[in-house]
Amino acid sequence: MNQTRSLEARRASWILASPLLIFFAALLVLPIYLGLRTSLSRDRFSNPEVELSGIENYVALLGDPDFWESIRFTLTFAIIATSLQLVLGFLLALIFDRNVPGKKYLFSAVLIPIMIAPSLMAVMYRLLLNENIGIVPAFFGLFNIEVTLFSPNALFPLLILLDCIQFVPFTFLLFYASLQNVPDELYEAASIDGSSYAETVRRIVIPLLKPAIVVVILLRFLEGIRNFDVIYILTGGGPGTMTQTVGIYIYKTAFSQGDFGLAAAASVVLVLLLAPFTPWIIKRLSTSEQQ
Amino acid sequence: MKSKRIIATAAMAATAAMMMAGCATEATEVAETSQVPQAEMTKISMVLWPGPEGEAMQKIVDSYNAKQGLIDGVEVEQVLLSRADTFSKQATLMRSESDEYDIYFTASYLIAQHAPYLTPMQNFDASIYMKSSVESLQVDGDQFGVPLDTSLHFMYYRNDLVATLSEPANATKYSAIAQEVLGKALSPNLETSTWNWDDALATAAFFTQKYNPESPTKYGYALPAKNLLFNTMIWNDILWGLGGNWLDSSGKPDISSDAGIQAIEIYSTIYEKGLTSPDSAQWEYAETNAALTSGNAMMALQWNAAYSELSTTGETAGKIAIAPPPGSGPRTHVHALAVAQNKFSANPEASQKWLSYLATEEAMAIYAANGGVPSMPGILSGMVSTNASFANLIEYANEIGYSRPKVAREFDIYSSLAEELSPAWIGLMSASEAAAAADEAMTGLLD
Numbered sequence: 092m093n094q095t096r097s098l099e100a101r102r103a104s105w106i107l108a109s110p111l112l113i114f115f116a117a118l119l120v121l122p123i124y125l126g127l128r129t130s131l132s133r134d135r136f137s138n139p140e141v142e143l144s145g146i147e148n149y150v151a152l153l154g155d156p157d158f159w160e161s162i163r164f165t166l167t168f169a170i171i172a173t174s175l176q177l178v179l180g181f182l183l184a185l186i187f188d189r190n191v192p193g194k195k196y197l198f199s200a201v202l203i204p205i206m207i208a209p210s211l212m213a214v215m216y217r218l219l220l221n222e223n224i225g226i227v228p229a230f231f232g233l234f235n236i237e238v239t240l241f242s243p244n245a246l247f248p249l250l251i252l253l254d255c256i257q258f259v260p261f262t263f264l265l266f267y268a269s270l271q272n273v274p275d276e277l278y279e280a281a282s283i284d285g286s287s288y289a290e291t292v293r294r295i296v297i298p299l300l301k302p303a304i305v306v307v308i309l310l311r312f313l314e315g316i317r318n319f320d321v322i323y324i325l326t327g328g329g330p331g332t333m334t335q336t337v338g339i340y341i342y343k344t345a346f347s348q349g350d351f352g353l354a355a356a357a358s359v360v361l362v363l364l365l366a367p368f369t370p371w372i373i374k375r376l377s378t379s380e381q382q
Numbered sequence: 383m384k385s386k387r388i389i390a391t392a393a394m395a396a397t398a399a400m401m402m403a404g405c406a407t408e409a410t411e412v413a414e415t416s417q418v419p420q421a422e423m424t425k426i427s428m429v430l431w432p433g434p435e436g437e438a439m440q441k442i443v444d445s446y447n448a449k450q451g452l453i454d455g456v457e458v459e460q461v462l463l464s465r466a467d468t469f470s471k472q473a474t475l476m477r478s479e480s481d482e483y484d485i486y487f488t489a490s491y492l493i494a495q496h497a498p499y500l501t502p503m504q505n506f507d508a509s510i511y512m513k514s515s516v517e518s519l520q521v522d523g524d525q526f527g528v529p530l531d532t533s534l535h536f537m538y539y540r541n542d543l544v545a546t547l548s549e550p551a552n553a554t555k556y557s558a559i560a561q562e563v564l565g566k567a568l569s570p571n572l573e574t575s576t577w578n579w580d581d582a583l584a585t586a587a588f589f590t591q592k593y594n595p596e597s598p599t600k601y602g603y604a605l606p607a608k609n610l611l612f613n614t615m616i617w618n619d620i621l622w623g624l625g626g627n628w629l630d631s632s633g634k635p636d637i638s639s640d641a642g643i644q645a646i647e648i649y650s651t652i653y654e655k656g657l658t659s660p661d662s663a664q665w666e667y668a669e670t671n672a673a674l675t676s677g678n679a680m681m682a683l684q685w686n687a688a689y690s691e692l693s694t695t696g697e698t699a700g701k702i703a704i705a706p707p708p709g710s711g712p713r714t715h716v717h718a719l720a721v722a723q724n725k726f727s728a729n730p731e732a733s734q735k736w737l738s739y740l741a742t743e744e745a746m747a748i749y750a751a752n753g754g755v756p757s758m759p760g761i762l763s764g765m766v767s768t769n770a771s772f773a774n775l776i777e778y779a780n781e782i783g784y785s786r787p788k789v790a791r792e793f794d795i796y797s798s799l800a801e802e803l804s805p806a807w808i809g810l811m812s813a814s815e816a817a818a819a820a821d822e823a824m825t826g827l828l829d
Contacts, residue, residue, distance in 0.1 A: 134477075136473055136476070136477060136495055137494075137495050137498075137790055137791055138498070139477075139479075139498045139499070217668075217669075221661075221669060221672055222659050222661045222673075222678070223659075223669070223672040223673050223675075223676035223678050224672045224676055239659060239660040239661045240661065241660075241661040241663060241664040241665075242660035242661060242663060243660075243663055243808060243810060246663075246664075324466075325664065326608070326609070326664055327608055327609045327610050327800075328609060328801075329608060329609025329610075329663075329664075329800075329801070329804045329805075330607070330608075330609055330663055330804045330805045330807075330808055330810055331609060331801060331802070331804050331805035331810065331811070332801060333805070333810075342470075343797065343801075345470075345473075346467075346469070346470040346473055347611070347793070347794060347797035347798075348794050348797065348798075348827075349473065349495060349791070349793075349794060351477065
């Protein structure tokens with residue numbers, strides 16, 4: 092009797108889980124399988140015949156200095172952008188956590204950039220920062236300051252700055268939400284004990300915000316790795332490959348060179364390079380939650 | 383409550399009556415003009431990109447659907463994808479042998495790659511088109527697609543400023559500036575159609591405030607130097623104008639030739655000597671136009687499509703003139719945009735009917751009247767009064783348009799050249815290093 096019940100329960104659980112499993116298979120397992128199969132094929136736009144080619148694409152990819160250069164640029168960009176967004180978002184959240192005049196309106200204003208699609212932001216930047224018709228160079232021109240924001244020397248800091256303009260509001264929002272959970276009593280107790288505001292933030296607030304910090308690092312770093320829209324629209328990855336992210340490398344390999352097999356192999360290698368970090372981040376996250 | 387229901391029912395009845403009346407009117411019109419019953423009409427879809435081409439094409443589509451389409455039994459729907467990534471989206475559709483669209487958008491520089499996924503044209507009258515445009519859409523002797531716009535390059539310059547070079551004081555200053563920038567004491571050449579690149583660079587230097595603080599323009603030149611395949615097409619004009627080519631006589635990559643190195647150095651001179659803005663490292667079509675119309679730059683090698691804007695906007699309105707790209711021999715890139723039938727179309731007969739109509743002077747006259755630049759000299763010459771650049775377009779396409787080597791991966795080569803050469807264009811790499819890298823990249827793409 093018990094065995095029958097257990098069997099029925101198991102069957103029921105499979106039936107109940109089936110919509111999710113089908114969804115999972117269709118949207119995750121199948122694309123991964125197709126991506127892997129493409130990466131093992133000679134699949135070129137110029138030739139409609141597709142043949143299996145073993146690890147040929149992986150060998151070509153690992154020997155391509157442009158691929159490694161794009162990985163190096165992507166990691167550098169993601170680390171610097173994530174670090175800045177972490178610090179700036181946290182500082183902004185601390186400011187808004189106190190009673191700032193006009194907080195309600197400022198809060199809405201600060202959040203505007205994350206509501207705009209990155210590709211649209213990029214098009215806006217092209218107009219706003221254009222030396223000849225842009226409002227930003229025109230503003231500096233009022234003070235006889237000449238700015239050439241797209242010159243090769245200014246390009247990397249500019250791209251970091253633009254990424255921060257769009258995503259500091261996101262990190263700010265996460266930190267601000269977490270700060271609302273810090274009880275006022277803790278601040279009061281710290282104050283009674285003679286702790287300064289800076290010490291309170293360092294010794295009490297930051298430890299309490301560890302889960303949020305890990306989430307911010309995880310989300311922004313992964314987003315940084317996937318960065319494509321703004322850089323592609325503003326620089327196309329150039330001059331040369333100077334600002335080529337791995338996303339741009341994959342896109343160009345597929346759609347400029349028409350080599351879908353190599354592009355798929357690059358995607359697989361990127362996933363494999365990032366995969367080891369994921370368990371570590373999840374572990375840190377769960378440890379922080381337990382604390 | 384009851385009254386609300388009555389009002390709602392009455393409104394629905396009225397709406398239904400209006401819709402039925404509308405259908406009845408439409409049906410009456412169809413019955414009057416069509417030779418094909420509505421039920422037997424075939425609907426086909428065609429991809430184009432947004433912008434002047436898409437807008438002009440929509441007028442032809444509307445006209446066709448209202449008249450000839452009713453006789454052919456074909457209704458055309460135009461789908462405008464993104465200007466930047468139409469070809470990427472199409473690549474995935476072609477690769478998956480999709481029949482989502484019956485007609486694809488293509489271009490001379492893509493036709494060899496698209497050909498395996500397209501059906502050749504039948505009964506195509508090439509005689510009414512520019513020869514260079516028709517030939518640029520042929521692969522292995524087959525005609526793939528109906529040519530639409532023909533694109534090439536002009537050297538645009540401010541004629542009001544170049545005219546001032548005839549003043550003796552300016553001629554002396556010009557010579558001194560040429561000596562400083564190019565190491566040669568040159569005299570102004572007012573005959574812009576005979577310019578070589580020394581003339582162009584010396585004139586650009588003269589109208590750069592760094593060398594001539596009295597220059598009305600900050601920079602003499604607007605250089606589109608972004609890593610972009612369309613910018614490579616412009617740079618190619620210099621290469622060809624100096625007698626260079628992508629390949630040598632044995633079919634090997636030849637960017638490292640003297641002409642190739644010199645062509646790269648002309649760009650790097652413009653950039654490093656400050657004849658263009660430092661920002662031009664990321665410029666393309668729109669930024670180049672902005673530099674000219676804002677009055678910040680004096681000249682640029684730019685697409686013929688820019689004429690409408692340059693001749694009517696900002697500081698260049700009424701002051702812009704056209705010259706051939708400096709150099710000698712065939713030296714302006716020419717390509718044609720086109721539409722062609724998807725090999726996997728579910729409606730091949732209807733698609734051919736539409737394409738046949740599109741290849742008529744009647745259709746292209748509508749296209750030209752609405753902002754298109756059709757590849758039909760007969761139509762363009764009749765419209766010179768509305769767009770003076772059409773005369774130059776016909777002349778340059780016939781006389782100085784160059785023919786690119788017929789290679790299957792032409793599009794990839796353009797992209798690759800942009801990637802390898804763009805650092806050298808702005809002095810981040812030596813010309814010889816970049817040329818060698820370009821040759822190596824091309825070798826891989828010619829295999």
